[in-house]
Amino acid sequence: VKMVHNGIEYGDMQLIAEAYDLLKRVGKLSNEELHQAFSQWNEERLRSFLVEITAAIFAQKDDLTTGDLVDSILDKAKQKGTGKWTSQNGMDLGIPVPTIDAAVSMRGISSFKADRVAAENILGLTVDSVKVDKAAFTELVKDALYFAFVVTYAQGMSLLAEASEEYDYDLNMEEIAKIWRGGCIIRADLLEQMRQAYENDPNLKNLLVAPSFKDHLLETQAAMRKVLATGIESGIPLLAFSTALGYFDAYRTGRLPLNVVQAQRDYFGSHTYERIDKEGIFHTEWEG
Amino acid sequence: VKMVHNGIEYGDMQLIAEAYDLLKRVGKLSNEELHQAFSQWNEERLRSFLVEITAAIFAQKDDLTTGDLVDSILDKAKQKGTGKWTSQNGMDLGIPVPTIDAAVSMRGISSFKADRVAAENILGLTVDSVKVDKAAFTELVKDALYFAFVVTYAQGMSLLAEASEEYDYDLNMEEIAKIWRGGCIIRADLLEQMRQAYENDPNLKNLLVAPSFKDHLLETQAAMRKVLATGIESGIPLLAFSTALGYFDAYRTGRLPLNVVQAQRDYFGSHTYERIDKEGIFHTEWEG
Numbered sequence A, B: 001v002k003m004v005h006n007g008i009e010y011g012d013m014q015l016i017a018e019a020y021d022l023l024k025r026v027g028k029l030s031n032e033e034l035h036q037a038f039s040q041w042n043e044e045r046l047r048s049f050l051v052e053i054t055a056a057i058f059a060q061k062d063d064l065t066t067g068d069l070v071d072s073i074l075d076k077a078k079q080k081g082t083g084k085w086t087s088q089n090g091m092d093l094g095i096p097v098p099t100i101d102a103a104v105s106m107r108g109i110s111s112f113k114a115d116r117v118a119a120e121n122i123l124g125l126t127v128d129s130v131k132v133d134k135a136a137f138t139e140l141v142k143d144a145l146y147f148a149f150v151v152t153y154a155q156g157m158s159l160l161a162e163a164s165e166e167y168d169y170d171l172n173m174e175e176i177a178k179i180w181r182g183g184c185i186i187r188a189d190l191l192e193q194m195r196q197a198y199e200n201d202p203n204l205k206n207l208l209v210a211p212s213f214k215d216h217l218l219e220t221q222a223a224m225r226k227v228l229a230t231g232i233e234s235g236i237p238l239l240a241f242s243t244a245l246g247y248f249d250a251y252r253t254g255r256l257p258l259n260v261v262q263a264q265r266d267y268f269g270s271h272t273y274e275r276i277d278k279e280g281i282f283h284t285e286w287e288g
Helices: A002-026 A031-041 A049-059 A082-093 A098-111 A113-123 A134-166 A173-180 A190-200 A211-234 A239-251 A258-269 B002-026 B031-041 B049-059 B082-093 B098-111 B113-123 B134-166 B173-180 B190-200 B211-234 B239-251 B259-269
Strands: none
Touching (some): A002 A098, A031 A049, A082 A134, A082 B098, A098 A134, A098 B082, A098 B239, A113 B211, A113 B239, A134 A173, A173 A190, A211 B211, A239 B098, A239 B239, A258 B049, A258 B098, B002 B082, B002 B134, B002 B211, B031 B134, B082 B098, B082 B134, B098 B134, B098 B239, B134 B190, B134 B239, B211 B239
């Protein structure tokens, strides 16, 4: 449970970093404006320990220069391994946590500082091509971050629920949400909604479809799509944001295109496939 | 080497599935038009075994119905584990392969068929909102797929290069690219360019910055951004496409926003940070 807590923490931290990148490089917010935005967000439904300390981080002066400390900190993030373990365990259990995977990837890529600086000179950047209204864009990023937070908790909780079955942990999901509401790094107002979701349905498979989250997700998904499209056009790396939306869109798609993957597997390896209209295992002698 | 080959194979297959989803649901291509498109692509720089068999798959008639076989195949993709191992090893070595991670995630999500069908009823779909020109969109998807293929090979090869150092494998990267040009599932015309890239620089750290790929990537990145933005607006799940672009954008960003992640880690856990202007390890007593 502590490992998955930390995995969600990795996801939330990377999402905040991407929100910061969008607001700074596309929205052109100053550190003072970032401080104001995160402080305001912490009064609303994004209220959480990580949003609160991020607001404080943007206000911190640098003892060694005349600037703000955040601008002097090197962009290489270290890791102790708990995010990685969460991703690796999710893969072993067949329960995807792609936003946690993305956060682990970004810590890795962040460590290649010299390679990134060299690559920027070779491949260039496309930022600055997109103009946005600062206030309106900040509101969109706020809603997109909320959407992505919910999706990340949903991924982590679905992993816990499956682990409980697989390893006979007999976890009480409502109790976990209740405990996490205070004293831990991912504490957030939305954990109370999460607790309610498991109170209503202790066997809930995924928070995305819980009545207490569904309306919030449907309300904020348009902001998420706009922010992502703007970021993608601007060349801002958004691995965590885009995997959150990708997970949501995949999870609510009744018919995915992986029929083609099964066809390919049967074509080159005779791995067989199932059909939509008949029980059983099938193999085709493919032409061409 | 075989494991990483299979990891790249997972990535390429998922990318093809997403291209299919885009062309079918946004571009409104029929199976016959999909067959034509993939057949044509196999005459150009996307020429590869997987594109070739995908073209054949769209032309295959169904023995048990009057329709095309691809439409009767269930969208649950199985896995034997080699993609998962590649992702897990990438995490252990600190070398991100996010498009392979995404492919593994999508096989997992594909297996939750009943949950997806239920979620579609609860969360709805937004496809059909976006209108595109069929021929122009098909060209864009072709270029986006090429871009994403190159990025996926780059991820896999960077993992092999690091594994060679870490485990003293003494791998000859040029030889690997040369061998993969024939007889294996990821064989593709672009492997000859890859071989040349390693011939020019046996210690090349990442194919993204190789002279033989750089211009292709810069030429196709605009198509990639347009296709992704269109797919995101349409609600098409694009985990592999978006992680390919996210990896590219992260790798070529000299200054990532992970300074905030390090600030957070120092704030809540005194994990220290480095600075951009001075050597050493620093810690701050944060205010607020």
